[in-house]
Amino acid sequence: MLPRVPDVVIETQGLLKRFGRFVALDRLDLRAERGAIGLLGPNGAGKSTLLKCLLQLMPATAGSARLLGRDIGREGREIRKRIGYTPEQDCHIPGMVGCEYVTYCARLCGLPFQTARQRAHEMLDFVGMGQERYRRVDTYSTGMKQRLKLAQAIVHDPELVFLDEPTNGLDPRGQAQMLELVRGLWQDHGITVVLSSHLLHDVERICDHIILLARGRVLVQDSLANLKARRRGAAEVVVAHRQADVQQAFNARGWRGELLTNGHIRVEHGAANLTPVLACLRDLGVPPLEVIPSPNALEEMFVQALETTRGPA
Amino acid sequence: MALRDISYRHWQGRHEGIWHRRRVIVEAGLQACLQNRWMRYLVSFCWLTTLVQVSVLFAVGQFLVADSIIVQWAAHLNPQLQTFVRGFTAWLDQHPEISVGTVQNLLFYRYATLLMPTALLTVALAIPHLVSRDLSSNAIVIYASKAVTRLDYAIGKAGVALGLLSLTWLGPVATAWFVGNLLAPDWSFFWHSRHALGHSLALGIVLMLFLTVLGLGVSAVSPREKATVGLFVALWLVGNAFVPLGALSQPWLKHLSFQYNLSQAALAIFQPDRDLATARDQVPVLGDMLRRSRRRPDSPWLERSPQKPWPALIAFAAVATTIFQRRTRPE
Numbered sequence: 001m002l003p004r005v006p007d008v009v010i011e012t013q014g015l016l017k018r019f020g021r022f023v024a025l026d027r028l029d030l031r032a033e034r035g036a037i038g039l040l041g042p043n044g045a046g047k048s049t050l051l052k053c054l055l056q057l058m059p060a061t062a063g064s065a066r067l068l069g070r071d072i073g074r075e076g077r078e079i080r081k082r083i084g085y086t087p088e089q090d091c092h093i094p095g096m097v098g099c100e101y102v103t104y105c106a107r108l109c110g111l112p113f114q115t116a117r118q119r120a121h122e123m124l125d126f127v128g129m130g131q132e133r134y135r136r137v138d139t140y141s142t143g144m145k146q147r148l149k150l151a152q153a154i155v156h157d158p159e160l161v162f163l164d165e166p167t168n169g170l171d172p173r174g175q176a177q178m179l180e181l182v183r184g185l186w187q188d189h190g191i192t193v194v195l196s197s198h199l200l201h202d203v204e205r206i207c208d209h210i211i212l213l214a215r216g217r218v219l220v221q222d223s224l225a226n227l228k229a230r231r232r233g234a235a236e237v238v239v240a241h242r243q244a245d246v247q248q249a250f251n252a253r254g255w256r257g258e259l260l261t262n263g264h265i266r267v268e269h270g271a272a273n274l275t276p277v278l279a280c281l282r283d284l285g286v287p288p289l290e291v292i293p294s295p296n297a298l299e300e301m302f303v304q305a306l307e308t309t310r311g312p313a
Numbered sequence: 314m315a316l317r318d319i320s321y322r323h324w325q326g327r328h329e330g331i332w333h334r335r336r337v338i339v340e341a342g343l344q345a346c347l348q349n350r351w352m353r354y355l356v357s358f359c360w361l362t363t364l365v366q367v368s369v370l371f372a373v374g375q376f377l378v379a380d381s382i383i384v385q386w387a388a389h390l391n392p393q394l395q396t397f398v399r400g401f402t403a404w405l406d407q408h409p410e411i412s413v414g415t416v417q418n419l420l421f422y423r424y425a426t427l428l429m430p431t432a433l434l435t436v437a438l439a440i441p442h443l444v445s446r447d448l449s450s451n452a453i454v455i456y457a458s459k460a461v462t463r464l465d466y467a468i469g470k471a472g473v474a475l476g477l478l479s480l481t482w483l484g485p486v487a488t489a490w491f492v493g494n495l496l497a498p499d500w501s502f503f504w505h506s507r508h509a510l511g512h513s514l515a516l517g518i519v520l521m522l523f524l525t526v527l528g529l530g531v532s533a534v535s536p537r538e539k540a541t542v543g544l545f546v547a548l549w550l551v552g553n554a555f556v557p558l559g560a561l562s563q564p565w566l567k568h569l570s571f572q573y574n575l576s577q578a579a580l581a582i583f584q585p586d587r588d589l590a591t592a593r594d595q596v597p598v599l600g601d602m603l604r605r606s607r608r609r610p611d612s613p614w615l616e617r618s619p620q621k622p623w624p625a626l627i628a629f630a631a632v633a634t635t636i637f638q639r640r641t642r643p644e
């Protein structure tokens with residue numbers, strides 16, 4: 001019988017990581033439950049550092065963390081037996097062919113040789129690698145390396161998998177295939193996935209829980225459904241002419257209308273849908289070229305995170 | 314219907330223990346090292362020397378048999394020698410602690426020190442496979458993310474070096490002792506030559522542990538294979554250049570050579586000078602020969618240094634351990 005995976009898979013308290021004077025993780029308090037978790041944030045937000053601290057690939061400056069209900073400081077080896085990790089950069093053992101490499105990784109996690117070899121082939125099938133598995137890893141394309149990294153991360157049947165930018169360097173088709181594989185890990189096989197990415201689209205597509213980081217801090221942590229539901233009743237209206245009239249009409253209704261530099265009019269109408277805005281335009285006799293609904297809270301937060309990262313320290 | 318099932322399946326087996334995982338690292342490392350044909354040549358060469366050593370031990374053993382082919386052959390060469398050889402053989406037969414113990418101790422001292430450069434070459438060839446390649450390919454991150462700690466990694470990699478040194482040093486020496494005594498005219502040879510084996514094993518432990526630690530440290534210096542191999546060879550050769558310099562000026566300079574320190578360790582463990590003194594005192598014929606040979610100037614390599622080699626060996630190992638520890642951190 002499979003051991004029961006605790007509901008709370010990641011828990012950190014005051015996790016701090018400093019590189020000299022630079023604070024990469026700023027006393028992070030996190031609590032994430034099983035599922036497909038998106039670790040989102042712009043480059044330099046602290047995503048990879050968080051993963052590395054959790055996996056003990058680098059020591060945290062202060063704070064504590066628990067993975068799968070166990071303390072990472074005391075039970076690191078036991079924890080790593082039950083988790084998988086695909087690093088952002090290329091990692092392989094030179095001279096080994098693909099299937100040998102995955103078998104080796106499985107054996108490093110304690111699988112007996114026969115089982116390791118069998119599962120290595122199963123995982124390579126699962127990630128869609130064919131005869132390339134008999135080639136030396138050094139000769140692989142970026143796409144193959146990403147697949148191989150996923151195969152080595154799941155070959156020992158982990159309960160939790162950390163994926164650091166798994167779609168990096170892939171073409172759109174490759175990205176879609178990779179995301180489909182990752183989505184299946186949680187939805188079809190119950191393996192908790194932590195997907196670290198700076199690509200909002202990737203995270204939105206497969207994750208049901210989001211942790212948004214910026215400058216080593218958690219900006220938001222919520223379910224994707226909740227974040228998407230949080231619309232602030234705003235829209236951008238594009239009209240061919242009479243922009244000033246449209247703005248005035250919006251303001252006359254007590255809404256906040258703002259003429260943007262690109263000629264669009266941004267309006268905060270506060271309603272749950274666009275019907276009042278369209279009615280106003282109809283009354284005014286101005287046909288809209290386009291009405292763009294407000295971004296959801298996640299998109300807004302992500303933009304905010306981007307701006308936070310670009311801003312002064 | 315799909316020809317094969319490519320869906321994900323959970324695994325419900327039992328994990329192997331930590332020593333199994335460490336052994337996996339050793340196996341993979343040994344496999345990678347032995348893929349190098351120069352390493353295979355070196356291993357073959359070392360085992361060929363075993364044959365030579367066994368032949369020498371066999372010949373020496375035959376001197377103790379009154380009617381052996383060697384004794385008959387010596388007598389055939391010069392009939393006047395026959396009486397001397399028979400008398401000498403009878404004397405040797407009565408003093409097995411010298412004829413077997415002392416002789417084998419000297420022979421194994423010679424053999425062990427002759428194999429020392431091959432042990433150093435083994436480490437030089439193994440260095441890229443120990444840590445350098447893992448650093449250059451980021452494999453160190455993969456190891457760190459699996460169910461092995463840095464200590465497990467170090468034990469695994471040390472096992473690779475120890476395994477190779479067993480193939481090129483300890484294995485040939487121990488096999489030569491066993492087979493050489495198996496072919497001896499009497500089973501008591503095993504007993505009388507026990508000190509030779511003990512000394513060989515003691516030197517083996519010192520040499521293998523030291524070279525393993527040194528190899529790991531040098532291999533961890535850089536991710537570039539050529540740089541690490543070059544550094545090891547430079548340390549070896551430049552260190553050896555200090556030995557004649559030390560003989561001329563400051564004696565401590567000699568200890569900058571790790572090969573010199575290992576040679577001194579061999580001298581300290583085997584104590585061949587004590588054996589030679591015993592032989593000189595006990596066997597009058599040998600005594601004259603040895604006294605004459607002592608008049609020749611000694612090589613600084615064969616002269617016992619007043620300073621012990623252990624502090625220098627420990628210092629080399631400490632530096633290597635520190636480098637290994639610092640460089641094998643994933644970040």
